Amino acid sequence: MAAPLPVPPSRLGPRPLPLHLLSCWNFYLSSLPASLLWSNGWPILKGLLPPAPPPLVPFPNPLGGLTPGAGASEALDPLAFVQAVEQAGRRRLSAFLIGVQRYQGHDYRRDLPDPPVIARWGDVRLLDYGAPGAAEGPVLLCVPSLINRAYILDLTHERSFLRWLAGQGVRPLLLDWGAPVGEAADFTLTDYIEGPLFDALALASARSGGAVGLLGYCMGGLLALAAAQRHPTLVSHLLLLATPWDFHSDAAQARRLAAGLPSLLQVIDRQNGLPIDVIQTLFAALDPLQIARKFEAFSRLAPDSAAARAFVALEDWLNDGVPLAAPVARECLSGWYRDNAPPLGRWRIAGRAVRAEAVTVPTLALIPEGDRIVPPASARALVEAVPGAAMHMVPLGHIGMMVGGRAPAQVWEPIRAFLMGK
Template structure:
């Protein structure tokens, strides 16, 4: 049964998976008091790079316990102070989560006309038939509307205002047909047919823009259909998954392993399992975000922007079984892309053979796709251009700096490529 708010609308399920975030926050904060004796004695294990900071913290604790005015029970006073601060932080986090789950904001942007559809997939025409067509391809694991988040934060609507005809792939939620798909089926099948629909409609080759995982799909597409692709744009697209932190990439692949026996029955990796995987990148991100949200005025623009983005993050879609295996075990585990072992339709995806004009926009503050991973791709594409805006992975398309750092350079490059 779906929980309802007072006005009868569904209560938000996020942050997903809620149980995991609650447990991570509680376990981390409640361990603070328990860790004090170990920290004081020097028995608390630290990673070597943190050793000097840990020693400095020990000195500060010793000084605080002996500070004049603290009385003979300085250690107990400190423990109580830590306990009060722990309770305050837990309360702030839970307040933020509760306010988010009850916030009145609901995204109400109407979808544009649909140019083409197949199975669960739609091609949304933000230019309403006018302007130079540009095909935008998002990830398979997130909803398409991160590129059309809200009236003031919509790359699609802004591009239409610049005279382009943005056509956005909405992959939809996998159904019985898609659960049998592999990456080859998505790229050499559905995505190529979507491209064909745009080329047939416009009568000429069109540029394609891939965001995150969508950039991997469009890289393969540009290789397979060079006569239909007028240009390739890569937004925060990973390539060398072991470039900055091979251990973390391999942990992501290992995380997938327990689900292996269930994938055949499910036919997909559930959304909450994927969200749990992303949570590993920064286990305390939820604590930071929702504590900050608790300090915002509920009716402020900042609060509404937070809820809009968080709703999108929690509105994920499952990843079909074969794609999950290829992406997690292949890309993250074996680094098939950079190693030259990623095959689509039996042929290797070799970016060195790409001959269409290429632009890579790589946000330097990206914590989801490390910049070194993304830079590895344009470095092997002949004559590829690269722009590195001072933004994050999601901020590059929806933040206050997105229009200056990404949207305008993108539009200018597309206009220059003819």
């Protein structure tokens, strides 16, 4: 009799799990008193509510079906309406919990082997995705964000931007930041840009015999922009993917962050960095029920389906973040988000202002129209500031632009064409 297969360890996500559980529970509980307000014929509320307004046309209900307009609820049995809302809320909460349970116990594990490491600087690695034996094509150094693992650009066999590029005659290099451990725990943005990023750029240029392409994704785009301004002879093409610039383009978002900044700075001081779960909480605040919707949908997928495995692969990456070094966290939160330093010319690297108008290399910015993390207006401000920069709007989201089903045609191919001069 064959030995039983080992049970894979449970995952901790979606992180921070207590926050997402509480959000879903609160949504469920709040639906009950809300249903009483909709059903203004409910006996307890008679005489406590103002007269109902004229009937409105029914509209789609997020719980399913149609919700009657105000006034139309009088035609319903109040008790039946409240019970229906309660049951729908309970079904959604149950679906979310089932989705989380199935995710945590799923048998998917990422099994892509790392390509050769051609240089190291502490925990930072430079990975070479060039296809062995292939003709030497344009070199592209890819710079991811500091707060997420670099393998979003090499997620799975089916969704690997870097391996696809290698098959198209490009030699991709990936700067894998790792985690801020050891001396990197005290790194500033200057340390990252004038340290490992400059060293990787210089090494890539030396090996290729000339300037190379430089690609930055999200926060990595800001780092790449600064490097391209400071070292233009090393850069042939600059690609900026979902890269923010005007951090006050969404005024409401800026106000919310400013209100919470004192508490965040206290966390940074106490933890000597910005912890992963705090970063994830900030992202979750952009759409508190997004996680609930995602895991409800996942609960309806067949566990062994390609869609389910793709979901788990992406969620594993999302929950595998890294903390920000304390100096970097302060620079980003205070300098970028509170003070809006980049477009005002006040963001400095090694004492020199980072100015988009000083970038002289050919530049292409790819901006996802459905981006909730980087508002498109923030990214467009950078295109307007870089002389001669081209802009390519894509009908995708912040992460979908790299790993979604339409990413190869909408994003990967335009990048290849830009590098090849087509």
